[in-house]
Amino acid sequence: KQEVTQIPAALSVPEGENLVLNCSFTDSAIYNLQWFRQDPGKGLTSLLLIQSSQREQTSGRLNASLDKSSGRSTLYIAASQPGDSATYLCAATQGGSEKLVFGKGTKLTVNP
């Protein structure tokens, strides 16, 4: 059974800092890995999707990497801003059902 873990559960950084959020998964047989952002009481916004055949994806200040062999993905946020404060979720897509198996998230606070 796939399990997705995100460490740390919470992270507080000063504005402008570069940071890395970690995601690990136990079963490497994934179709893709997706990173989401969730603001308090709101829905999920898709940030980046990495197909299983890819190593990384970039969007603006965000860069996500995938290492299937080690069961790890990282989300790199450059030059963090207070507006980046949110909970970041990673999810691995299981084959057959397209089910997303989610980690419990990392709550990021960027202090001005």
Added chain:
Amino acid sequence: EAQVTQNPRYLITVTGKKLTVTCSQNMNHEYMSWYRQDPGLGLRQIYYSMNVEVTDKGDVPEGYKVSRKEKRNFPLILESPSPNQTSLYFCASEDLSAGLSYEQYFGPGTRLTVT
């Protein structure tokens, strides 16, 4: 605008009173799914549908029903809600037409409270 919509956004109801949460997408996606989000447990899949008239259970289907009569709609039905179904519910959809696994788009969520 491409989107997944859910209604209602907020609902307070009593134990045993049947309710339906609607989900609709305007992207002609084949795949639709329901998740619930609970503190400490994260998001878990309830039901999913690969296409019209094709539905299957996710990880936590007990107490829920779904139907997929039209491609754009995937309602979640609680025949007899109980307090343990108090949760934040999300509907999602995905384009399967290209045969690859693509990103899933999520609705804004429905916060359900069962007293």
